[in-house]
Amino acid sequence: AQSVAQPEDQVNVAEGNPLTVKCTYSVSGNPYLFWYVQYPNRGLQFLLKYITGDNLVKGSYGFEAEFNKSQTSFHLKKPSALVSDSALYFCAVRDNNYGQNFVFGPGTRLSVLP
Amino acid sequence: GAGVSQSPSNKVTEKGKDVELRCDPISGHTALYWYRQRLGQGLEFLIYFQGNSAPDKSGLPSDRFSAERTGESVSTLTIQRTQQEDSAVYLCASSLGGGGRAEAFFGQGTRLTVV
Numbered sequence: 001a002q003s004v005a006q007p008e009d010q011v012n013v014a015e016g017n018p019l020t021v022k023c024t025y026s027v028s029g030n031p032y033l034f035w036y037v038q039y040p041n042r043g044l045q046f047l048l049k050y051i052t053g054d055n056l057v058k059g060s061y062g063f064e065a066e067f068n069k070s071q072t073s074f075h076l077k078k079p080s081a082l083v084s085d086s087a088l089y090f091c092a093v094r095d096n097n098y099g100q101n102f103v104f105g106p107g108t109r110l111s112v113l114p
Numbered sequence: 115g116a117g118v119s120q121s122p123s124n125k126v127t128e129k130g131k132d133v134e135l136r137c138d139p140i141s142g143h144t145a146l147y148w149y150r151q152r153l154g155q156g157l158e159f160l161i162y163f164q165g166n167s168a169p170d171k172s173g174l175p176s177d178r179f180s181a182e183r184t185g186e187s188v189s190t191l192t193i194q195r196t197q198q199e200d201s202a203v204y205l206c207a208s209s210l211g212g213g214g215r216a217e218a219f220f221g222q223g224t225r226l227t228v229v
Contacts, residue, residue: 032214032215034217034218042222043118043205043220043221043222043223044157044205044207044220045220046217046218046219049217051215090157095214096214101159101162101170101173102147102159102207103159104149104157104159105156106155107155107156
């Protein structure tokens with residue numbers, strides 16, 4: 001079965017500092033990995049995905065994520081955080097050996113302090 | 115429209131009543147998903163449609179929940195005899211088919227409150 005863990009409920013970072021939001025996953029086959037952001041009272045917005053190829057993927061709003069197969073991780077990063085990055089972040093996985101449902105992690109609330 | 119559209123945006127219903135939630139996916143998207151998000155929590159998978167294949171209903175929490183989709187267009191999620199624990203935001207998403215590589219695009223959700 002597929003699963004996703006986001007070990008931190010909350011991440012606080014000062015504006016201008018680098019941020020990392022952690023994600024680990026479990027699948028039986030090869031993973032397709034996704035990050036989404038949710039602002040208050042809004043649906044989820046797609047940030048970036050890893051399918052194959054280069055382990056470092058770049059996405060919207062200056063975010064990037066690094067796929068690490070040996071650690072089964074897909075951490076989200078940004079070199080310099082903005083206050084406007086404060087939101088709820090979800091990691092999701094799909095297993096290419098299974099049906100195509102997305103399995104989401106529990107979410108991490110990011111607070112960027114001015 | 116350009117994005118996934120859900121209606122109504124808010125629904126307040128009395129316990130025991132039936133409700134229907136509607137989702138209009140992005141045109142051309144063969145896959146459609148329903149998720150439930152309780153306050154302050156993550157996304158709980160409900161049901162997944164892919165083209166003309168039998169839907170994956172494995173996430174539906176009880177037989178009070180059902181969903182239909184006409185071809186590759188509109189979907190409705192029906193909750194019968196609503197209970198207070200059904201109060202949540204119901205999110206719909208759609209994606210292109212083709213092996214799971216495509217990201218899903220989400221609607222704004224329907225906030226259901228059962229009183």
